[in-house]
Amino acid sequence: MPKPNQLHFGKVAVLMGGSSAEREISLKSGSAILTALKESNVHAEAIDVSIDVFEKLQAGKYERAFIALHGPLGEDGCIQGGLEVIGMPYSGSGVMASSICMNKLMTKQIWHGCGIPTPKYRILSDDLSEDELLVELGLPMIFKPVSQGSSIGMTKVNCKAEIASAWASALDFEEAVIAEQWIEGPEYTVAILGGIALPVIRLETPRTFYDYDAKYQSNDTQYHCPCGLSEELEQQIQTRALQAFDATEATGWGRVDVMLDKDNQPWFLEVNTVPGMTDQSLVPMAAKAKNISFNELVIKILQTSFKEDSETLANQFSSPVSGKCSAA
Template structure:
């Protein structure tokens, strides 16, 4: 990991902070982006807001931009599409490359990868038809029914009775035609931030809601974030190591966040990985960084440093 003094001495040039976009997570992205932009400017970086919903990203090199800080959540920003555009115009960017972004955004393919690598993830079923939805109860109840390619818990339902499966499938299909039903793990929810190849302190999440949904993530003041997370030291290390394995299998680079459940028997279960996590005042990555002694501005600078290639790092 680059040290603070190395980052301070690095000339990043003119930086485009990509925020907003057209995904269902646009508002969260704008909130995250403004926080990132303020932090970069506070550190003396020549940074500007760029919204792909209205600004032509292909014009960035001609406008003098030398790299991009991607803080676009969801489709078009976190799924490899924007990464591919930036590579096509030769503009370095933060975070995972095209492959890691695409695989991580697609929960179904990410679970296939984890399963193939022998990593623990809850059993699931692909729901292509109404009949699939009605038969998903064979996995056992409760179930989490979710769009495969959305973030921020958008379109997700916790289903506790068979007669609700169809409605949950219809709801999820409003956001994506790829839908999965996943076994609900009865236990505690945790998240592990990964920054430049290192796992930060684990955070335990507690919410009075049915699960850690959109409101719990961004709006509710009742959500509790525990860091230290309360696990024994060896259990926390094991969870961090599993998160690192999960990220590596999914080709995650630079930074990201892996969400897990821990059941009553102490087994860890991988739920999903985010390659452009939120950076709002309710977000988990800044909390984990702070627990590791990394203030927000420093965190943003370290993420920006992930846009450097090996030649630039030396």
């Protein structure tokens, strides 16, 4: 007799690896997810994504996909589009939201349209003079490639002399680069699961910002959950984070990054539609604070592949916080 989970999910492909700059992180997320699925008696196998992924999925008679890919081609709607074409259900956001959220510029434009606060920015181009940029955004600023993750290609700019090298570092990864106004203040992240916001985590690093090393290499990054905010302020941030998430049409699960300025005003940075899922990652940490184990979390994320089930997940939690985007 097959175990209940095998009946429910069928044969699951955990899509991991791929070719983005975040390949190594994705392999770690994917392995942790695969182990969790197996421990829950789900019939799951790993696929390291390459050009023949859709042939492998069809030849292997998989029934659904757990997307554990980070960065371009995996988190940005491309894989999602291919899965739509072959009619295979998959975890998390659909094509459009994946594509919007991978692109920080598009995300910010949408947020502007519906009143979600996000730091001021400019798209860098040869037509934009350094002086104009300084007048508009002031110092410091942060330069970002628009569609990378894990802080790849990002640099804080403290003075005019640093502009050229910061721009060049971002250009190493892609042509489209934005400069963003620097927010001075604490940084938080809000995990979203099935229509609710999980407890907020505060990130603290002695480094200039939460860069690649702070995320994956150094052991001096601190994570605070409970986050130390008043209950009221934490709930406000959760509600705003859900609005920010919904505004992009993201669904199922994800993570919204936000900073608070000295007046406790939130400034939303971005939405991650396939956040890290190693057992030290932030979404598992927030889930744990809600008594959801890593294995339970993985099953709940897999359940988001039944698109109609995603919303009902919210009902499984005691005090859901939810909110819809309203026009500015």
